[in-house]
Amino acid sequence: MLMLESLIEKIIFASRWLLAPLYLGLMGALLPILYRFFHSFWHMISHITDMSSGEITLEVLELLDTVLLANLIIIVLFAGYENFVSKIKIAEGAEDRPHWMGHVDYSGLKIKLIGSLVAISVIELLKDFMHEGTFDAKREGWRIGIHMTFVVSGVLFALMDMMADRHKSQR
Template sequence: MLEGLIEKIIFASRWLLAPLYLGLALALVPILFRFFDAFWHMITHLTDLTTGEVTLEVLELLDTVLLANLIIIVLFAGYENFVSKMAIAEGSEDRPHWMGHVDFSGLKIKLIGSLVAISVIELLKDFMQEGTYDAKREGWRIGIHMTFVVSGVLFALMDMMADRHKSQR
């Protein structure tokens, strides 16, 4: 009887994550503001910007969109994997095809892929900027980017090995 009560409490504790996912949803508001602020700045200064500067501005917008996508991936996959299925999305034609199919392993791969994409955009922005070049800073950024890339490859290899191990059973 005590064991059943403990298990009910532990199982119900997953709902403690729900406010965290709600917080992630709310984190999209400042990202949305930042996107349109950067977009407005680009549009209002378009005649003063060089092609390279426009490219940098667009890369900034892409960076913001990728961050928002990352939040949505974590929000949907995390909520469905750890809290509860989203019944409201079951019959919706707008439901993302991956929703409900991304397990914790797939979530890790999607996260690292998003981080690599964000990191490469940041590197590209750095290399396109005119002015002083800080080799030490850029070296660190490249090192961090390569750490993301290697981590992603290792995660994928570990998942592949785990899948093979499961299929051999």
């Protein structure tokens, strides 16, 4: 029976590698984001003389939105891989290793994710409010509601983490 238990545990432990292709897929998801960024950037640069300051602001918000989405993917990629698959040993001695790498646990990952989602959501709201003549109160009401859901969720996640940390320190 002990051999069977050991075999089952080895299989379960090895199953974490089934996540590796998913993380490779996330890396691939950066390619269309990279294309979208440079396409938007080139559009802005090539039409800069014909654009109002409001239109330039909208274009810059689009670039920020794209960068935040790419950052979100990188955070999930690095932290998820290190938390659930394997440590990234090649980066341990690297000079330019991000300071958070290897230190973001599942709880920290949730906070970083919700923070990125809130930032992306607020940029989308800003873009909507800056588009003249396209305001739809019902649509914007829903978007603000969704944004506030992200904000409240982030605050609740942070409070739960604080309470869990306080509980651990009292033990």
